Amino acid sequence: MTRKDLLGLRGMPRAEIEEILSTAASMREVGRRRIKKVPTLRGRLVVTLFFENSTRTRTSFELAAKRLSADTLSFAVSTSSTAKGESLMDTARNIHAMSPDAIIIRHGCTGAPHLLARSFPFSVLNAGDGINEHPSQALLDMLTMRDHWGSLEGRTVAIVGDVQHSRVARSNIHGLATMGARVLVAGPGTMCRRELSGLPVERRHTVDEVVAEADAVMMLRIQRERLGQAVLPSAREYAAFYGLDLARLRRARPEVLVMHPGPINRGVEIGADVADGERSVILDQVTNGIAVRMALLFLLLGGREGGDDAG
């Protein structure tokens, strides 16, 4: 891979996605060792810069960097000068002065990683920007599906919920379409707007329709702050019409995969018995997350510089 940054899956060629997924599959082996560490990125500095709260994505990236022996620095935004009104570019200039090799950024504004990527020489990995993309999440989702199916070609994936404002959905849609899968979406009208026709998806009116056709059903997290606003009336209304409970799951194919990017609102978008049930691969997603992020750091930082092999 020759790219400097991972900004999104929109426009990423199929061969590159396959390279990332294959590399990730081989990285999983490191996590099964007694000593879960390889020296590939020894002496390299990886900075996490999270402007929004996140526990699992951040720890997953940090663990991935540590398993590759990189030094990690976690830039705590809430206690930093950003809280005092410093601009993103000024924050980045300060971090740049510490000579990082990569910055992993999560930011509330679409395009924030793109701005850093074209302004600085270090690699930028997008860990979620605005309502745009969350590419490492989509890659781990695709790795999880590939583990079960061998190939994504010709498969049907349903994404249910707030597709409009979900960066997980948007990255999955771009990536899955590139890999030859068909993506169905369903959700409330305010969250699955007609403008989604700009994406390679088929919009359906009911969750039952997409569940019946899908090889995998991806339930998106409902943000509780949207409840009771003019976007969504209530949690119980959402659960009744858009949640995945056992009754709705019975309409699905017997071998369907149930996925969720977490954290889960049990009883809202997904029933507890479904989340913990035999079709759920939610915890596999977490395990694969570390492997995918190791692969990304390896390919962006180490793969081309003749460093030690991951094995």
Add this chain to the structure above:
Amino acid sequence: MRAEVRVFGSEATRPTAVVLSPQVAARAVWVPAFVDLVCDPGFPGFPARETPASLADAATAGGFCELLACPHVDPVVDTPEHLSRTEPLRPPVRLLAAAALTVGLRGVELTEVGLLRQAGARALSDGRVPVADSLVLRNALEYAREFRLPVLLRPADAALDAVGVIHDSPLAARLGLRGNPAATEEIGVARAIALCRATGATVHLTHLGTARAVEQVVAAQREGLPLTASTPARNLVLDELALDDGRYDARLRLHPPLRGRADRAALVDAVRAGVLWVCADHQPRAPEEKDHEFERAVPGSAGLRSAFAACLHATRDLGATVRALSEGPRSLLGLPVGGWALVDPEAPWVPVPARGQAPDALEGHELRGVVLDLAAG
């Protein structure tokens, strides 16, 4: 060498003060200097954006003699006392004042329209801020009508106007940016037309961007209403597809946003047909105001230097360009020809970023048409 150059629309010639090659002299033409109906001077209050000297430079380079200054400077031009403090510009460029329609641009109380007119206000406007309350707007139009001042309105539904940073469309979904719907403008235009009809006030709608808004304006003009409209010149060259490269270039952060390709075509047709005028929509921004994430960058773009080239490039019609940038705006403000712009309609030109000049959304775009000089009347 200096040359005698023909004057647009007549048999006469005028001598040039600048030296032209014979080829350029043969193509060049003097046209009545342009008038910008939507200019944000940046002063008082925003020295990092613009100074009287840099504004005069931009206007001269763009062929503009008269600039109608929007009132949203700091302090807002909503009293005769504020109006009298307007700084003069280097001749032949003149700054004319549009006074606020409502106090503080808050859309609640009417300004002292009569006293503002006596102090020199040429028009009334809340600039880019839409008057949210329709009753206030109706009263403001009725009141302004008796003082025979034109009212400039940016047509928008205030609630929808607050949503989104680019045009609401399938492209917005693809780019992961919140969209601002075309309905924002369509509702605003419908309301302005209804209140123009109800009050008889002279209304000019600014910042038009959608094909449906153009249709609404055409219908209102056929009906005989005293209503005109304009679009920023950049809207004739750029549309939402300028953002499709996925760079999230903050120079393209504009409000109202660039609309769709079909909208742009409708705007160009309307300018050619003389239905729609063109403004520079000059909103200088300091470079550091654009050095941000797309959503956080301050909306707006400089426009005076590129307005003529953009309009001529898009319409390929010098007559329509002169009507849209000079004759139309003059008729609204009752201004005689204030000066002459020497233009070469055929020369290619690419606006580029320059130190000391506010960023322009058209930077990097190949245009055809150059302003060579600006002379007093």
